[in-house]
Amino acid sequence: MGKVEVAYATPEEQVILTVPYTANLTARDAIEASDILERFPAIDLSNNAIGIFSKPCKLDTELRDGDRVEIYRPLIADPKEVRRKRAAAGKVTKKGARSSNEKI
16 A cells, blocks of 8 residues: 655654555645644645645645655745845855955
C-alpha cells in the first residue's frame, strides 16, 4: 500500500505525517486525514498556500503515491521590501557581497 506525507513547520518544530495513499486522493483529503489541522489550529486552508514538493498546487490537486503535501505559513515580511530597505540603509548582505570601498 502506498503513502503520502503532509508537512508543516513552525519556527519551533517541523512535522511530517504519513497518510495512506488511495486512488483519487486530493491534497485536501490528505491534509484532513492527517489530523494536522487539529494539531495546528492556526492553519487556515483558505489563507495558507500549499504545494507538492515545493511546487504550488491547489487543494483539489490529485496526489500520486509518495507525494509530500506542504502547508506554507504566510510570510512575515516581503523579501523584496526587506532587500530594498537594506540597500537604502547602505547595509551589505553577508553572502559574498563587498562594500563599495573594499579593495579587491
